[in-house]
Amino acid sequence: MSYLSQITSPTLLLDEKICRNNLKKMALKAKFQGKKLVPHFKTSQSHEVGEWAKEYGITEITVSSIKMAEYFCGHGWENIHIAFPFNPLETKKLSELAKNQSLSVQLINEAVTEKLAKDLDYPVGFFIEIDAGYGRTGVEVSDFGLIEAILRKAKSTDKLRFKGFYLHPGHTYYTADKAKIYEESLAALNMLKNKYSTEYPKLVTRLGDTPGCSVMEDFGDVDEIGPGNFVFYDMMQVNLGSCKREDVAVALAVPVVDIKKERKEILIHGGGVHLAKDVLMEPDGSKNFGEVVILNENGWSIPFGRSYLKSISQEHGIIKASDELLAQVKVGDLLGILPVHSCMTADCMGGYLSLNGEKIDHAESI
């Protein structure tokens, strides 16, 4: 019996074959260049995807909250890195988890370093997050005063172990010239490594973002890469040139509830609570909340003529449909939607259905 016969409401499909291929390609690319791949698991948030990743030599992962770290604790990871400026209100929780799991956090100010130095009962690693132009978080690359203040506070305890410098060049999402961003990011990390490696000979540098890691062929002298979204990819990454539509590993299966042929519109049950509201702009200025694929017993296929979600509300989605799609679809059918931002869609849905009709776990489903 096909997985399709199980679906009566919006359901997030995960194609294991595509997902494994994405993992394998990135793992091989990292290996070829002698870099350690530490993927960011905020995208899948799934033990099962974690088991697949282990098959490609991945031994450490990154997460974005202590809640997510807790979910992955005790599942055989050599280290779990929480890539978020540490929230000092969660110090007790961190200390509890660190008793039985190797963990690392990100530090960007003295206040939190001091709090951890004072209150941790078990050792935790830390990266100093560096901002080399993205402007979201991190210590500015030239702010040696702050870097050294953090290192000094950390030295006051044996519970904080400096691992190195972490840089998320998120501006690759907004800038065409990703090579230039990588050049600057790598230069920043190299400079810091040279400056501090006498005192900390084991320090490593880590750089991670899917657009950059997907298109760059040379990661220079960085030690580790940490992209996240590549495991599923999505329409935003297709638009950025990180991947092809065929590489997107998840699709939201949605029921067709009405068709307005004269307007070339198809109404689906599938909206913001399922897909999230990330949006792309079409060349004509209209919005695109996800792209239609045709579901079949083996997964999905990409139609010749494009159809996409032109608007969504909490539960409604309206597809701007191609003539090809209008000719074949009827009320009660299921369609697939390749999401604009798969991390957010997976978080909204809190679980997956495999193409074998089996449930796949997500941290939000526990």
Added chain:
Amino acid sequence: MSYLSQITSPTLLLDEKICRNNLKKMALKAKFQGKKLVPHFKTSQSHEVGEWAKEYGITEITVSSIKMAEYFCGHGWENIHIAFPFNPLETKKLSELAKNQSLSVQLINEAVTEKLAKDLDYPVGFFIEIDAGYGRTGVEVSDFGLIEAILRKAKSTDKLRFKGFYLHPGHTYYTADKAKIYEESLAALNMLKNKYSTEYPKLVTRLGDTPGCSVMEDFGDVDEIGPGNFVFYDMMQVNLGSCKREDVAVALAVPVVDIKKERKEILIHGGGVHLAKDVLMEPDGSKNFGEVVILNENGWSIPFGRSYLKSISQEHGIIKASDELLAQVKVGDLLGILPVHSCMTADCMGGYLSLNGEKIDHAESI
């Protein structure tokens, strides 16, 4: 011990007093005009809020999916209306639920009417949804052919009971002249009522949207009103003029993890997975993902100088902070964020904390 001492990570606060006041005001307004208030519970999705609503004379509710209807079944509601063009794949589920709970659905085409007529085992009410200019869903107001085709199919069974016409004038969200939209919507519903009330003497008309129901003082001849968001309100409604900031009943409590005084920025743990990504535009063209309030032991207060979330990603939020806020906040503090779209934030968070420190249920938390 204050509720604040329980919070270490992003937590959605619900102020019962404000929420009850919103319910009470709308209930009195409806009563004064002799209209039945059937609120849309996709906003709170909460049994506890439902119990509060009952105290103001509310006996029926609306939901937006069968999953949400299932959550509310058996909790003493005289009827639960599923205000979404019915998804025929869920016919079996609907029939099961209808065994023990009075339910109604929305119909807008023949295909689904036929499916229900054929497969329902227990009676279900239905509204025909009318589109009088919003353009999202519904039968066009002048499409009597389609209205009559639906009524004809429904007559072929005793399991489908026609309740009347439902109209969601969602374009009040985008149009300054809400009075004009109401005039047109009421005229459409009156025309339909006059046309079909000979054959269906008990038919009712229902109109519902928060901006309109909040600002209009005269609902004309409509029988029932069905707003949803008013129970919590949010910054979008403040911007639309539906309410004041003081009427917003929910705030996301978020930990401060870093402060960049020179840039006037505060970094919080609180992003798209907590607030959703609905956005308002500031007059200067910058984005606003939620507005800062100051938390205290009794709830929150609105600061004199405005501070707001200027950007968010999956877990990060960056506040553009007033000097007043910068002068008082430190790393490790909690701030409150009034959401742009409270229905979506509540759905993301899947639960509330009361100002007494008690958990309040949400459909997503089961």
